[in-house]
Amino acid sequence: MKKILLLLLILISSIIFLILSFYPRLYLVGIISVVVLAAFYMFAFKPGPKRYLYSVVLIVILISFFHVGIYLDMKTYNYCFDNQEPLENTRWIKPRIFKIKEVDSLINNKIQEFNEKVISQVYYLEDTFNIRLLTYHKNNNTNSMLILAGIHGDEYAGVFSIPEIMDNIIKKGYSDWNFDIIYTVNPVGLVKFSHLNETGCDVNRDFNNFSTLQSKMIKSLVDTSNYNLVLDLHEGPYSGSIVFINRYVNRALVNTIYENLEKEKIRISEYSNKPETHLKYYTMNSFLAKKTNIRPLSSYLTEKKIISIASESDVFEDDFNSRIRSHVVVFESIMNHLVND
16 A cells, blocks of 8 residues: 555656746746655655665656657757747837847957958848958967857847957957957847847757757857857846856855955845755756757857857846946956956
């Protein structure tokens, strides 16, 4: 009877946990339930080796179901939308009129120390958009960084931070580092204030199939340039600035970034230390990402053993300059840490 009861409880709890795993905000609840249920089963039986075995089996089953839930969720996720152009996106804030020429003029004022070339072109309706690569290579430096901005067109503070980042590079020199910068990865998305690109795809979920022009372009650069680090500039609904990292980032660097943001009086997201946030990021970058349709850039960089840092400024912040400054502080913190390490 006890064995039947045990199997029944395992089945019910596994089904519950499978359902929970479909909802990112409930991942933490699911994990807590594993511990609680394991403790319950452990003490529900008489002392002896069997109760420990049952607890271990339960934990293995629940963790397996957790990953099955993640897999099924990611398997059914669509990051491209057929026959849908990148319409203006008002999911976060009121759209801002974005002019590529406005950013180009800011960049051109700093361009003297950089080399530039058009590495791709995007055709949309009757317009052609150039994607420019800016390079700063000095003295055969052994370390190299790629900086990306504008992968999502409704997150444009990172784009406007590039001129200040270029200023910092010119002033500091960073003698051991080369820099490559693409400041409008998704130009049509920026003009349309859309999360998607010109074909209606989320570029930052396309690093498995590489069906978009932008993901192919980034893959080509990563595969041929021997980068040590990729800094990807975004904005998010996190009520403050936050950074997401892969396994190759030293935790001391993250602490330094947050300390410097605080010094600049830039609000740090309350989610920066919440387990559910990092669990959600884990699901996007786990080994399961390679088995599904959805895979972000950070997962691909992890496979290539490249340091990945995604800087997210607060899209709800009314002070646009503060959002720009957030990315600049992240970049300066990274470089100061690397140079002084």
